[in-house]
Amino acid sequence: MIEDNTIYIDVFVHKEGKIIQLPLEEAVMLAVALQIKDVFHIELIKAQSIIARTQLVRLMRVFDGEGCSNHSSCDICDEGHCIELSDYSSLKAIDKKEIIKAAVKATEGLIMTFNNKPIDARFHHTCGGSTENSESILNRKIVYLRRVLCDYCINSPNWDNSKTISLEEIEERLNIKFPSLKPTLKTSIEGFFDDIKRDDYGRIISIKISGKEFSGTEISELLGLDSTRFSFSPAVFTFATRGEGHGLGLCQYGGHQMALEGKDCGQILNYYYTGIDIKKIEKPCIEKPLNGRIIMLDPGHGGESSQDYVGLNGTREKDVVLKIAQRLKPALEELGARVEITRNEDKYISLSKRAQMANELRPDFFISIHLNGYTNPTIHGCEIYHYRNDRESESLAKLIIANLTKDGEILNRGIKIADFYLLREVLVGSLHLELEYITNPEKESRLNDNSYIDKIIDGIKAGLTDYYKY
Structure with a gap:
C-alpha cells in the first residue's frame, strides 16, 4: 500500500495473529540486519539492502507479487517462510545498526530488475571460487543467475572447512x-x-x-x-x-572484498547478477494502473494474401482486428502502459517476424487479436488461448474474458490451451484472443459498429487493469 508517498508492506505477525503495516524501508532494514556480518564493508551492506528490497518488492501484491502463500491478504509473514525479519530489540543490539540505516537510506527505493521485473535476488555466504548456474540448483535456467568466477572470497572463514x-x-x-x-x-x-x-x-x-x-x-x-x-x-x-551456501547470486564475502578494493554496490551487484538493471521502484498509481508495463498488440493477418476470415457481407477479419488494436493502443497508453503494435497498416508480416519483434522488445504481455469463423453461421462467442503451463497468461485470460462477457452480449466460450506458433515461440506471457465469430451475420454487423468495438476495447482494458491493480 502507498500513503503520503510512503510505501507500506503488509506483514502477518504470528505472535499477535494479525496483519500490520510496516514502511518498506523499515522492513528492508530489519531484513538486512539478519543477512549481514558485522565485518562487512558499507558498500556490501548497500548491495545487501538492494537485494533485501528486491526480495520484498517481488513478494508485494501492489507490485504484482503473489504475497504470502501461508497467510492470505498479506505480503509477507514474520515466520521466516517468506523472508526473515529481525525484531527491533535485536536490531538495537547489532553493532552496525547505524551503518545499516545509512546503507538502507543511501539505496532508498532501489531494486534489481530484469525485463522490468524484480529479480529472484539469491545470495550466499561464500561461493568458494565460482557461483552457480540456476539450472544446477533450481532445475530451470534464469538468465541473470549465471556462474561467474570469484576468487574474492578466498579470505572468507568458510573458504575451506x-x-x-x-x-x-x-x-x-x-x-x-x-x-x-x-x-x-x-x-x-x-x-x-x-x-x-x-x-x-x-x-x-x-x-x-x-x-x-x-x-x-x-x-x-x-x-x-x-x-x-x-x-x-x-x-x-x-x-x-569449500565455500558456504547454494552458490546462486551474490557471494557476500566476495562482494565484501570487492568493496575493500574500491568497487561500489552497483559494480558488485552487476558482477554477480548478469544483465540486471538497478532502478527506483515505480510506485503504482490509481490513475495509471499500467504504469511501467509494456504491452505488445498483434492484429492478426494483413496483406493481400491474408488468410483471414470474411463475413457473409464482406467484412474482413484483418481490417476489424487492426481497427481494434489501433484504438486499444491509446486506451492502454492513457492508463500508463507503453504499447507497441506489430502492424499499423494492411501489411503482411510473417509469424516468425512477429515473434522476433516480441522477443526483442520483451513486453510484459504479447496479445494477438483475431476473429473466428465457422461454417455454421449461428456459432458465436469469445475464446482465449494460452500456451501450456503459462500461468500468468492464463490468469490474465480469465480476467479479460470475464470483462468481455459480463453483460452476456458476448458468449464466454472459455479459456483453452493451444500450441499455436506465436504462443510457443514468443518468450513472454502471450494470449491469442478470438474475440467473436465474424461468420455470424449478427456479430458481423455489430463488429462494424464503433460502440461495439469500444465495448471490446473496454473489456480488454478492464482485464489488464484487474490483473495489475492492487
Missing part, C-alpha cells in the same frame, strides 16, 4: 545401511586405500595405501593384523568443503 560425521549418523540421515564388516568385504577409499587385489580365497595379495603399494603380508606384519584376509571401514567420515 570440514565436518566429521559418524557412520551411524550418515546411515540415519540418508536412510541407508552400510554393509556389515567382513574379512572378505570389497572396500576402497579413493586416494587412501586403492587397487586392492585378492586371491580366490579372499586374502589380500596387494593394496595401495596413499599411492604406495604393499603386499598383503607386509600390511599384516606392519599393522599387526591377525591375517591377510581383511577389510576395513572408517568409524567416521570427514567431509572437506
Whole structure:
C-alpha cells in the first residue's frame, strides 16, 4: 500500500495473529540486519539492502507479487517462510545498526530488475571460487543467475572447512545401511586405500595405501593384523568443503572484498547478477494502473494474401482486428502502459517476424487479436488461448474474458490451451484472443459498429487493469 508517498508492506505477525503495516524501508532494514556480518564493508551492506528490497518488492501484491502463500491478504509473514525479519530489540543490539540505516537510506527505493521485473535476488555466504548456474540448483535456467568466477572470497572463514560425521549418523540421515564388516568385504577409499587385489580365497595379495603399494603380508606384519584376509571401514567420515551456501547470486564475502578494493554496490551487484538493471521502484498509481508495463498488440493477418476470415457481407477479419488494436493502443497508453503494435497498416508480416519483434522488445504481455469463423453461421462467442503451463497468461485470460462477457452480449466460450506458433515461440506471457465469430451475420454487423468495438476495447482494458491493480 502507498500513503503520503510512503510505501507500506503488509506483514502477518504470528505472535499477535494479525496483519500490520510496516514502511518498506523499515522492513528492508530489519531484513538486512539478519543477512549481514558485522565485518562487512558499507558498500556490501548497500548491495545487501538492494537485494533485501528486491526480495520484498517481488513478494508485494501492489507490485504484482503473489504475497504470502501461508497467510492470505498479506505480503509477507514474520515466520521466516517468506523472508526473515529481525525484531527491533535485536536490531538495537547489532553493532552496525547505524551503518545499516545509512546503507538502507543511501539505496532508498532501489531494486534489481530484469525485463522490468524484480529479480529472484539469491545470495550466499561464500561461493568458494565460482557461483552457480540456476539450472544446477533450481532445475530451470534464469538468465541473470549465471556462474561467474570469484576468487574474492578466498579470505572468507568458510573458504575451506570440514565436518566429521559418524557412520551411524550418515546411515540415519540418508536412510541407508552400510554393509556389515567382513574379512572378505570389497572396500576402497579413493586416494587412501586403492587397487586392492585378492586371491580366490579372499586374502589380500596387494593394496595401495596413499599411492604406495604393499603386499598383503607386509600390511599384516606392519599393522599387526591377525591375517591377510581383511577389510576395513572408517568409524567416521570427514567431509572437506569449500565455500558456504547454494552458490546462486551474490557471494557476500566476495562482494565484501570487492568493496575493500574500491568497487561500489552497483559494480558488485552487476558482477554477480548478469544483465540486471538497478532502478527506483515505480510506485503504482490509481490513475495509471499500467504504469511501467509494456504491452505488445498483434492484429492478426494483413496483406493481400491474408488468410483471414470474411463475413457473409464482406467484412474482413484483418481490417476489424487492426481497427481494434489501433484504438486499444491509446486506451492502454492513457492508463500508463507503453504499447507497441506489430502492424499499423494492411501489411503482411510473417509469424516468425512477429515473434522476433516480441522477443526483442520483451513486453510484459504479447496479445494477438483475431476473429473466428465457422461454417455454421449461428456459432458465436469469445475464446482465449494460452500456451501450456503459462500461468500468468492464463490468469490474465480469465480476467479479460470475464470483462468481455459480463453483460452476456458476448458468449464466454472459455479459456483453452493451444500450441499455436506465436504462443510457443514468443518468450513472454502471450494470449491469442478470438474475440467473436465474424461468420455470424449478427456479430458481423455489430463488429462494424464503433460502440461495439469500444465495448471490446473496454473489456480488454478492464482485464489488464484487474490483473495489475492492487
